[in-house]
Amino acid sequence: MARIAFIVANDFEDAEFRVPYDEVKKAGHEAVIIGVEAGRQLKGKKGKEVITAEKSVKDVREEDFAALVIPGGYSPDHLRMEIPMVGFVRDFFKADKPIASICHGPWMLVEADIADGRTVTSFPSIKTDLINAGARWVDREVVEDGGLITSRKPDDLKAFCAALLRQVSQGIAARLESPLAPKATSDQQPSVHH
């Protein structure tokens, strides 16, 4: 049984919180919702989920958790402006623990400056931000490069949760020293118009 941190702010993508949260608990782990302030209500962007932050990021430490989950939607646009949140993400990276981020979640990898040299995926709108941060971007339902687990959208949640749960029980994946072969030659274009 492991304790897994979920960092969330308003406008999170509802299913991208709900599905991993339920899967983590179903697998027998503990899931903790961490916000900027404990006790604050947080609303999903689709209006399906209203959750409450159990802990403030100021009152938790990476040492207390086995893995980190970053749901997408516009929650990461809020979280990336919070210095303790960015530091919390960076701490999991330094500790070689799984960081599972989906959709717009990988913005936090940009902000924590931990995407450089890594292979990732994301919602396509932030592809250029990830490439400009030094990442190699590919279009796959899930990418695991060491402890960095990334997916694109709610449709990818099954593969995303499976990767997270496997890394929690079996340790982080191997580094993709030799990057994933792109699915199409367009995978690494720095931006669409070049």
Next chain:
Amino acid sequence: MARIAFIVANDFEDAEFRVPYDEVKKAGHEAVIIGVEAGRQLKGKKGKEVITAEKSVKDVREEDFAALVIPGGYSPDHLRMEIPMVGFVRDFFKADKPIASICHGPWMLVEADIADGRTVTSFPSIKTDLINAGARWVDREVVEDGGLITSRKPDDLKAFCAALLRQVSQGIAARLESPLAPKATSDQQPSVHH
């Protein structure tokens, strides 16, 4: 009298469309709402504004306009995935015409790869994305570096509109070859936690 293009998708910041749109018309210019599809209804993220795209970006050309306005909110997160929109922005840049973008609007400067070497401001959440795209980021209500006019948030709209209308009537500003002196030493930190 000039014709000024507004590029908009859903989830635009209501005032960041409405205020410049009304100011442009009050100054005697023509304002045209351009979306991905003509006739599509577009909703502001605060639910105050519902507008209709008058033209599809596929049916307009930069040559027909004197300046471009990019309202913020999450509209630019949608627009940046549309190749014709990104190309339209780039065309104004190539033609040395004013591009006024506020809040999250400068994401389109990142996507069009025209922020490199420029001094800009934005909503603080996208500061790192702009710096990673090669821009110099400062915390000011409005920054004019050649034709690139940038502001941070709805509170800055007065200065933003004044800069836009001045550039439309008097031509684009001088390049900031010697960048603006930062207001604080923290202005150019690549990310908050370093």
